[in-house]
Amino acid sequence: MSVLNADLHCHSTASDGWLAPADVIRRAHANGVELLALTDHDTLAGLDEAFGTARELGLNLVAGVEISVTHAGDTVHIVGLNVSPSNPVLLAGLASVREGRSERARRIASALEQVGIEGALEGAGRFAHNPEMIGRAHFARHIVARGLQPDVGSVFRHYLAKGKPGYVDHEWARLSDAVSWIRAAGGIAVIAHPARYRRTSLQMDALFDDFVACGGEGVEVVSGSHTSDEVSRFAGYARRYGLLASRASDFHGVNESASDLGGCAPLPAGVEPVWTRFASANRH
Numbered sequence: 001m002s003v004l005n006a007d008l009h010c011h012s013t014a015s016d017g018w019l020a021p022a023d024v025i026r027r028a029h030a031n032g033v034e035l036l037a038l039t040d041h042d043t044l045a046g047l048d049e050a051f052g053t054a055r056e057l058g059l060n061l062v063a064g065v066e067i068s069v070t071h072a073g074d075t076v077h078i079v080g081l082n083v084s085p086s087n088p089v090l091l092a093g094l095a096s097v098r099e100g101r102s103e104r105a106r107r108i109a110s111a112l113e114q115v116g117i118e119g120a121l122e123g124a125g126r127f128a129h130n131p132e133m134i135g136r137a138h139f140a141r142h143i144v145a146r147g148l149q150p151d152v153g154s155v156f157r158h159y160l161a162k163g164k165p166g167y168v169d170h171e172w173a174r175l176s177d178a179v180s181w182i183r184a185a186g187g188i189a190v191i192a193h194p195a196r197y198r199r200t201s202l203q204m205d206a207l208f209d210d211f212v213a214c215g216g217e218g219v220e221v222v223s224g225s226h227t228s229d230e231v232s233r234f235a236g237y238a239r240r241y242g243l244l245a246s247r248a249s250d251f252h253g254v255n256e257s258a259s260d261l262g263g264c265a266p267l268p269a270g271v272e273p274v275w276t277r278f279a280s281a282n283r284h
């Protein structure tokens with residue numbers, strides 16, 4: 001029996017991935033991925049290049065995005081799959097999310113300065129290909145490059161995770177807005193890596209209730225960051241809430257991701273794969 005090697009969440013240099021969009025496509029193709037979605041944070045800027053290379057190699061690609069959302073005081077990520085990349089509602093919504101990022105980056109830099117890390121804004125900027133897109137991953141890479149921490153994971157644990165000295169509060173998009181932009185662009189909204197949200201079971205249910213109420217249709221059951229217990233748990237959520245199931249590496253780069261492109265576990269039995277809803281891929 002063959003199972004489609006679909007990978008519906010990954011990043012390029014258009015946000016905080018290490019590889020250019022064309023190189024993400026080449027690596028996915030070399031790894032045997034049969035259906036890919038490029039889902040950069042809050043931008044569609046990598047898609048043109050990605051589609052060019054996908055066409056050359058004959059890789060099925062769908063347009064995607066990962067939108068930063070604030071829900072019940074916490075950040076959650078909503079992936080939009082198979083969106084139309086020229087939809088004005090989606091483009092305007094994403095531009096509004098990006099607007100807050102530069103100012104947030106300045107606040108992160110001053111928070112880091114308070115604990116003795118100077119010049120972090122310039123340093124992070126050297127790792128970002130677009131100054132509008134500076135995020136915590138770029139700060140983390142700078143701090144590693146300066147030799148202050150051994151790896152990005154440990155920078156997050158010491159400085160950038162919620163409650164740590166370099167963490168600043170920020171108001172991202174509303175859940176209902178993010179879902180409606182994705183739907184306006186003809187896409188399917190999917191809750192990204194749900195096991196990564198620190199929520200009680202009641203709070204998790206509230207997220208799923210609200211998500212379904214505003215038109216969300218899918219959840220990442222398999223994510224590069226999910227353990228097999230977490231896969232089972234969110235397969236249960238998919239069934240209970242009638243959601244489509246996605247499979248996603250969340251690849252950012254070779255040394256920074258739990259899973260390589262196409263490398264995560266297959267979807268478990270008893271859930272409906274989200275890609276059964278894609279009319280056709282690579283149709284950009």
Ligand code: AMP
Nearest residue numbers: 016041068134135136137152153156252
């Ligand atoms: P931001 O959108 O600026 O808050 O950055 C979020 C990104 O930071 C995520 O998409 C990951 O790329 C990265 N990230 C978040 N938490 C961690 C972590 N614990 N270890 C490594 N990278 C992380």
Ligand code: MN
Nearest residue numbers: 011016137252
């Ligand atoms: Mn990221």
Ligand code: MN
Nearest residue numbers: 066077192193
């Ligand atoms: Mn994410």
Ligand code: MN
Nearest residue numbers: 009011066250
């Ligand atoms: Mn991601």
